[in-house]
Amino acid sequence: MFRLARSPFFCFVAAASCSLSLFAADGAVSRQPTENASAIVIGFAGGFVRHNNPFHGPVRLARRIQQDLPHGTYVQVFENRHRKTAYKTILRLLDRDHDGVLTDEEKAQARIILFGHSWGAAAAVLLARELEQLDIPVLLTVQVDSVAKFWQHDGVIPDNVAAAVNFYQPHGFIHGRSKIRAADPSRTQILGNYRFDYSRAPISCEGATWFDRTFMGSHIESNCDPHIWSQAENLIRQRMEPTPGVVAAVP
Secondary structure, three states, X not given: OOOOOOOOOOOOOOOOOOOOOOOOOOOXXXXXXXXXXXXXXXXXXXXXOOOOOOOOHHXXXXXXXXXXXXXXXXXXXXXXXXXXXXXXXXXXXXXXXXXXXXOHHHHHOOOEEEEEEOHHHHHHHHHHHHHHOOOOOEXXXXXXXXOOOOOXXXXXXXXXXXXXXXXXXXXXXXXXXXXXXXXXXXXXXXXXXXXXXXXXXXXXXXXXXXXXXXXXXXXXXXXXXXXXXXXXXXXXXXXXXXXXXOOOOOO
């Protein structure tokens, strides 16, 4: 049975981005069915970014995919510090008969995708690991310049995840994990660890503050890189509508 019921860090010394945190936005990024979700797509914002910040990569991605995913798909971005809320939301959506107990059948019907940037990417892996404790499968995790907090581990993908992909850049005081691996390679396919380098082809980031550009550089650019988020979007869409015998790959 389950119940449905910050540590202080300074931006410069913390191992995560405070990117774009000073910008306000109107409206949450969500598409919430009134009853049970046929699929669940959850993103996590990085650093101290709000879940509805219009300049943030995960928010932009969620707003694009929510427009034409199959009816009944739940799409929501959470602040990375609200991982427990995301966890409880998933349990509530999977509990189709609303009796407070997840049956094996309800778990087997789960179609979940998790993604995020920076601290949010690490949160996606941690949430997948928490779902593993209840034997709830995850279709895909997407990490973009993943940065774990000091007590977290985001490099090993739990075996309830069918596929995982990692996009990273190697420069600056804050940079993403360069490699992820499967806890059980026979159960989880690592689609790739893809390196991006902005030293020769910098990305312009709308809404970035002077602090962001000065101290976080390439980490912020990974958040704004349309190529990364386009590939993430393609993977999510492929997993939402899988073709038998065809493995989704990064273009």
